Amino acid sequence: MTLSERVRARLGAGELEVLPGGHSGLTYTFNGTYVVKAVPPGQKPVGRNDVLRQARVLRALQGSPVPVPGVVAVDEEPPGWFAMEFAEGEAIEPVLDEHPLTSELAHNRMVEAARVLRRLHDSGPVAGEPAVGVAGELERWSRTMHAVPASLRPGADKLLRLLGEDVPEDGPPVLVHGDFRLGNVLFTGITATAVVDWEIWSTGDQRVDLGWFLLFADHRNFPELGRAVPGLPSEEELLEIYDGHELPAMAWFRALGRMKMAAIMGHNLRRHREGKRHDPDQERLPPTIAAMIRSAVDILTWR
Template sequence: MSVRTAADHAVALGPRVARTLGLETTELEILPGGHSGLTYRLDAAGRSLVVKAVPPGQRPIGRHDMLRQARVLSALAPFGVPVPGVVAVDQDAPAWFAMELVPGESLEPVLDDPPVEPGLAAIRMRRAAALLPRLHAVPLEAIPLDGPALTPGDELARWSRTLAAVPPELVPGAAALQARLAARIPAGTAPVLVHGDYRLGNLLSLGEEPKALIDWEIWNAGDPRVELGWFGVFADGTNFPGVGRDVPGLPPEDELVDLATSGAGPADMPWFHALGRFKMAAIMGHNLRRHREGRHHDPAQEQLPATITRLVESGSERLG
């Protein structure tokens, strides 16, 4: 979706949003950085909102299903999980919903700019880990589930499909890591609500305080250890040579697991730490392939090969 197309869509969508919300203004400001659907800011009547919409020509499925995101956000409101409040939902095509704009930063300390002061980054990582039990305690019967819970094997298969679409030379060693993961898939645990991309880059923080968990594109019911393994990838800047930075003092992934599980020590965590790295390598390989094929021109993707290699190596190390 080009900026021009997004701007054209904003002009067309603005009056619909204004009518639904009873506002006079129709001006939607494009918010950069989103990869699923279109995201806009609306300032009117003394309040600021975020509007997420299905892109024109896209079917409202998967990461483009804005209404699915609105449903889970609305369901979470009574359970003390910090999420933006949903203000309005419009199911007519192209579907959209509006939610509160929560003040705060959603910065990944090892990846994003501006850099987060190391002491503050460490506090935010620990606060995010301590928030996970609240998310995972939400009763599944209160959530609008639209599919079966994913087992560890399902998660491996999901990201293996992503890897299968990537030329092997872009992800050296990933097939061997996939085989090692497949050979020792752990038994599943009781499923919980899983955000799917839980990290500081998707958690708005104001100072030390986590204010809102955002970007619910791939939520599902699943194994909580999948969430822990993914979160831990971002605790170590050495996983991202060439594209990231080392942040001194960040809590190691084992400490984050302890904080998220009250020291319960869930079984088979090395497998889930390896799975998180495999998932990231597959995603980055997919993005690099799209760039090189000209499907999404982004020269920054050429910085990824060293990181992909390191993620695969690190994942293999976690398996021993």
């Protein structure tokens, strides 16, 4: 049976339509009511293509204070797929996207996102999922950085050395989204309706998510890419909203978030230049890659 036939057998009459913007596996809408994610034919269900793993975390969060789409069908027969409810709302990253948001609305959404992240981490780890320690997180993204040509990551070797010299102790294991930011939270007005894009979730340290989320509070972190958004809460204000007091070693995790962003951008730029994924817009990334590495070194040197 084709994927369309398998979906119709579970969900009734309708047609699959490609959903723009999906980056994990194959992403479709079905009758405008459901979103369907499927493993691409001939591909192994690993990494971003492991859509059934995404279904598992969404099911684990059903009924929790964390808004997520409801899972309505899971089919584990290869190639696997699952269907979830189509969540209403818009996902806008104010410092990177063209958008109609007022400064007040952007501020309030950022504040609410910090509260949602707190509730996410308070939900506890997913049963049966092994924890990734801080050292393991550093090793993972260091490998990604090392795969980027040295010419595209100036100063990265010094940054990796600094990070490796002072790895913090692991905090209590929690559910980590891995890419938590406003661009991955659907909103209607100031209400968060769904946290989406769970491709790289894990069990690990809450500060990994925090260090990443805080990057998007300041457009100056993204030279030639960022847009000024007056009134966005600062990193310090977001930490206060999230936890109410200073978390240990946050400077290290802020630097880790910058290293991670530089590694991802460098990887994407390399793939473009090698012709593996043609996207001329990637040529705008070098100033931000360099700035991420430079500011991370500054954070670790001047804390």
